[in-house]
Amino acid sequence: MKKGNYYLTTPIYYPSGKLHIGHTYTTVAADVLARFKRFTGYDVMFLTGTDEHGEKIQVSAKEKGKDAQKYVDEMVEEIKLEWEKLDISYDEFIRTTDEKHKKAVQKIFETLYEKGDIYKSEYEGCYCIPCESFWTEKQLKENKACPDCNRPAHLTKEEAYFFKLSKYQERLLKEFEENPKICYPTSRKNEMVNNFLKPGLDDLCVSRTSFDWGIKVPFDTKHVIYVWFDAVCNYITALGFASDNTDLYKKYWPADVHLIGKEIVRFHTLVWPAMLMALDIPLPKMIFGHGWILFDSDKMSKSKGNVVYPKPIIDRYGIDALKYFLLKEFTFGQDGNYTNRAFVTRLNTDLANDLGNLVSRSIAMIVKYNQATIPSTKEEREFDNDLRRVATEASEKVENAINNLDFSGALEEIWKIVRRSNKYIDETTPWVLAKDEKKKERLDTVLFNLADCIRIISILINPFMKNTSEEICRQLGIGEENIQWEKTFKRDETLVGNIVTKGKILFPRLEIDKELLELEKANDKYVETIVARRSCTT
Ligand code: MSP
Numbered sequence: 001m002k003k004g005n006y007y008l009t010t011p012i013y014y015p016s017g018k019l020h021i022g023h024t025y026t027t028v029a030a031d032v033l034a035r036f037k038r039f040t041g042y043d044v045m046f047l048t049g050t051d052e053h054g055e056k057i058q059v060s061a062k063e064k065g066k067d068a069q070k071y072v073d074e075m076v077e078e079i080k081l082e083w084e085k086l087d088i089s090y091d092e093f094i095r096t097t098d099e100k101h102k103k104a105v106q107k108i109f110e111t112l113y114e115k116g117d118i119y120k121s122e123y124e125g126c127y128c129i130p131c132e133s134f135w136t137e138k139q140l141k142e143n144k145a146c147p148d149c150n151r152p153a154h155l156t157k158e159e160a161y162f163f164k165l166s167k168y169q170e171r172l173l174k175e176f177e178e179n180p181k182i183c184y185p186t187s188r189k190n191e192m193v194n195n196f197l198k199p200g201l202d203d204l205c206v207s208r209t210s211f212d213w214g215i216k217v218p219f220d221t222k223h224v225i226y227v228w229f230d231a232v233c234n235y236i237t238a239l240g241f242a243s244d245n246t247d248l249y250k251k252y253w254p255a256d257v258h259l260i261g262k263e264i265v266r267f268h269t270l271v272w273p274a275m276l277m278a279l280d281i282p283l284p285k286m287i288f289g290h291g292w293i294l295f296d297s298d299k300m301s302k303s304k305g306n307v308v309y310p311k312p313i314i315d316r317y318g319i320d321a322l323k324y325f326l327l328k329e330f331t332f333g334q335d336g337n338y339t340n341r342a343f344v345t346r347l348n349t350d351l352a353n354d355l356g357n358l359v360s361r362s363i364a365m366i367v368k369y370n371q372a373t374i375p376s377t378k379e380e381r382e383f384d385n386d387l388r389r390v391a392t393e394a395s396e397k398v399e400n401a402i403n404n405l406d407f408s409g410a411l412e413e414i415w416k417i418v419r420r421s422n423k424y425i426d427e428t429t430p431w432v433l434a435k436d437e438k439k440k441e442r443l444d445t446v447l448f449n450l451a452d453c454i455r456i457i458s459i460l461i462n463p464f465m466k467n468t469s470e471e472i473c474r475q476l477g478i479g480e481e482n483i484q485w486e487k488t489f490k491r492d493e494t495l496v497g498n499i500v501t502k503g504k505i506l507f508p509r510l511e512i513d514k515e516l517l518e519l520e521k522a523n524d525k526y527v528e529t530i531v532a533r534r535s536c537t538t
Contacts, residue, residue: 001041002041002042002043003040003041003042004042004043005042005043005044005045005251005252006037006042006043006044006045006256007044007045007047007239007252007253007254007255007256008030008033008034008037008044008045008046008047008255008256008257008258008259009030009046009047009048009235009255009257009258009259010026010027010030010047010048010259010260011026011051011259011260011261011264012048012049012050012051012094012096012231012234013048013049013050013051013079014050014051014052014054014056014057015050015051015052015057015072015075015076015078015079016056016057016060016075017060017075018078018309018530019079019082019310020300020307020308020309020310021293021300021308021309021310021313021322021326021338022261022292022293022299022300024082024086024310024322024326025290025293025326025330026259026260026261026290027048027083027086027088028086028088028322028323028326028327029259029290029326029327029332029405029407030046030048030088030259031046031086031087031088031089031090031323032323032327032402032407032463032464033257033259033402033405033463034046034089034090034091035089035462035463035466036402036463038089039462039463039485040399040485041485044091045091045092045239045248045251045252046089046090046091046092047090047091047092047093047094047234047235047238048083048088048090048092048093048094049092049093049094049095049096049234049238050072050075050076050079050093050094050095050096051096051227051230051231051234052072052076052095052096052097053096053097053213053214053215053224053227053230053231054132054213054214054227054230055127055129055132055208055210055211055213055227056129056130056132056227057071057072057213058211058212058213059129061213068213069097072095072097076095080093082310082311085310085311085314085319086310086314086319086322086323087319087466092238094234094237094238096215096230096231096234100237100240100243101233101234101237101238102215103242103243104233104236104237104241104242104243105215105225105229105230105233105237106215106216106217106218106225107242108233108241108242108275108279109206109217109218109225109229110218110219111242111279112163112275112278112279113161113219115278116164117163117164117167117278118161118162118163118164118206119161119162119164120159120160120161120162120220121159121160121161121162122157122158122159122160123156123157123158123159123160123162123205124155124156124157125137125155125156125205126139126140126144126153126154126155126156127153127154127155127156128146128148128149128151128153129154130146130149130151131146131148131149131263132226132227132228133146133148133228134204134205135147135153136202140153148263149263156210158208158209158210159209159223160205160206160207160208160209160223161205161206161207161217161220161223162203162204162205162206163203163204163206163229163271163274163275163278164203164278165201165202165203165204165270165271165274166200166201166202166203167274168201168273168274168277168278169197169200169201171274171277172197172201172270172273172274172277173193173197173198175273175283176189176192176193176197179283181285181286181287182269182273182283182286182287183265183269183287183289184286184287184288184289184333184405185288185289185333187333188262188265188269188289188333189269191265192265192266192269192270196266196270197270201270204226204229204271205226206225206226206229207220207223207224207225207226208223208224208226209222209223209224211224212224214226214227214230215230228267228271229271229275232267232268232271232272232275233275235255235258235272235284236249236253236281239251239252239253241253241281253281253282254281254282254283254284254285255284255285256284256285256286257284257285257286257287257288257405258284258286258287258288259288259290259405260287260288260289260290261289261290261291261292262289262290262291262292263292264289265287265289268287268289269287269289272284272287288332288333288405289333290332290333290405291330291331291332291333291334291335291336292335292336293326293330293335293336293337293338294335294336294337294338295307295308295337295338296337297337300338307527308338308340308523309523309526309527309530310322311526312519312522312523312525312526313343313519313522315522316518316519316522317347318467319467320464320465320466320467320468321347321351321507323464323465324346324350324351324411324464324465325342325343325346325347327407327408327411327464328346328350328407328408328411328412329342329343329346329408330408331406331408332405332406332407332408333405340515340516340519340520341512341516343519344510344512344515344516344519345512347507347510348509348510348512350415351506351507352506352507352508352509352510353509354415354418354419354422355415355418355457355468355506355507356505356506356507356508356509357422358418358421358422358425358450358454358457359454359472359475359506360502360505360506361425362421362425362447362450362451362454363475363476363500363501363502363503364502365430365431365447365450366447366450366451366500367500367502368434369430369434369443369447370443370444370447372499372500372501373497373498373499373500374447374448374451374476374477374495374496374497374498374500375443375444375445375447375448375496376444376448376493376496377444377445377448377449377491377496378441378444378445379441379442379445380445381445383424383427383428384424384445384449386420387420387421387424387449387453388449388491390416390417390420391417391420391421391452391453391456391457392456392488392489392490392491394413394414394416394417394456394460394488395456395460395485395488395489397410397413398410398413398414398460401413402463407464410464411464414457414460414461417453417456417457417460418457420453421450421453421454421457424446424449424450424453425450428442428446430443430446430447433446448495448496451476451495451498451500452491452492452495454472454476455473455476455478455487455492455495456487456488457472458472458473458476458478458483459473459483459484459485459487459488460488462483468506469483470483471503471504471506472506474501474503475500475501475502475503476495476498476500477498477499477500477501478495478498482494
């Protein structure tokens with residue numbers, strides 16, 4: 001019996017360049033959440049996709065001398081391969097160039113027009129192409145720079161349709177007061193209230209006429225629908241809203257969580273909810289704006305050339321290492337600085353020393369002292385109980401942390417068991433017990449307890465590090481049918497008699513300075529191949 005439905009989304013990515021680890025971050029977090037929810041009994045719908053219209057994409061395609069559709073088709077294939085490489089478990093992949101999406105967006109636009117929430121007028125103001133954002137002159141920084149990305153915005157004047165965002169100001173304010181999760185964490189909510197809601201919302205320009213790469217306004221085809229209006233609709237059009245088959249929409253809407261980066265909180269927590277209010281449909285239950293991964297304290301971005309890509313890292317260390325690092329190192333709601341040194345250091349301490357060592361030492365001792373068989377447990381001591389308490393209390397704490405999108409906190413709870421188990425080995429010194437025949441029972445207890453704690457750890461890390469989890473279970477002789485969340489609450493006697501197998505080293509210890517050079521070389525080489533490939537295809 002399923003516990004219920006759970007719908008989560010990532011932002012849809014612009015297919016205008018190679019995705020970097022900033023983009024990987026959102027998607028990996030969503031993937032862990034989706035896997036965790038499935039693991040704990042929910043019927044999950046995990047949506048990701050690509051945001052393919054707008055001036056930015058049209059300009060990029062032109063620069064490459066390509067037809068826009070052909071250009072996005074190629075880029076989207078690359079993005080899908082990237083997610084495959086990272087083993088992202090999405091259920092649906094939406095492209096905003098899908099016919100179903102285009103038709104539904106036109107219907108939504110028409111509905112709001114007929115309702116009087118969209119009207120025709122003229123837009124005069126500034127526009128930032130990389131951010132696809134309208135700004136008033138007052139909002140721009142010095143030298144007419146975009147307040148979000150610092151790049152120059154340009155003046156534009158065109159006939160346009162507007163969405164009556166201002167009409168929803170009071171309802172939005174009320175929603176912000178009553179529902180803390182409409183914009184989470186609280187720091188982001190305060191920013192929206194103080195900088196946008198309280199000063200007053202202007203109506204939003206929702207069509208463009210100066211280029212044509214977009215969804216046409218159905219009743220006035222020289223206009224294309226503003227790319228952000230088109231894009232946010234993906235969260236409902238992917239479920240079949242405004243189509244012939246609305247089964248998924250009925251099943252999964254409202255979304256449990258939209259995961260987004262902090263710079264797109266404004267579109268998601270002000271414009272999107274106002275559009276939903278205008279459509280008379282429920283708002284998402286939570287919108288979470290996570291922080292940025294910075295590089296030298298600056299936002300990683302292709303135009304600044306300070307980019308780290310996931311591929312060279314995965315090729316050298318595997319996806320589990322990258323996923324672990326991204327979700328442990330950074331607090332999800334806050335910015336964090338990426339350095340290769342931090343990555344390699346964490347691999348050595350948490351993965352090679354703490355987890356890897358625990359597993360290899362314990363398995364080796366079971367092999368050596370009990371003919372590779374997990375013994376039964378006969379007695380308990382004070383630190384046995386302490387170990388067991390840490391191990392069996394973890395799952396509830398992990399669940400709470402993940403439900404609050406505190407991935408780092410969840411991993412910390414799991415690593416408490418890892419560290420406590422390592423301490424347990426030092427306290428019980430199995431190699432001393434093994435020398436004394438009279439202490440055989442005690443030795444059996446220690447070995448059983450270690451095997452059982454490692455079992456619990458391997459199940460708890462499953463949503464984060466599937467490969468490592470399965471490899472540990474294999475070494476412990478645990479079948480797939482026993483990798484179940486419910487089995488982390490208590491001791492599992494069925495382990496007794498399992499034959500353990502020494503396996504490959506889970507995470508080899510790294511020589512930091514050598515690795516730093518290798519990592520830098522691998523990233524530079526990868527960047528060269530991207531540049532070379534791009535120039536071949538232009
Ligand atoms: N297409 C829009 C989203 C539309 S959603 C209806 C967009 N695309 S994006 O490709 O530019 O960015 C996608 C996501 O990647 C955003 O949430 C953004 O915050 C995230 N990141 C891009 N660089 C990042 C970092 N350096 N660090 C963390 N996340 C970052 O915006």
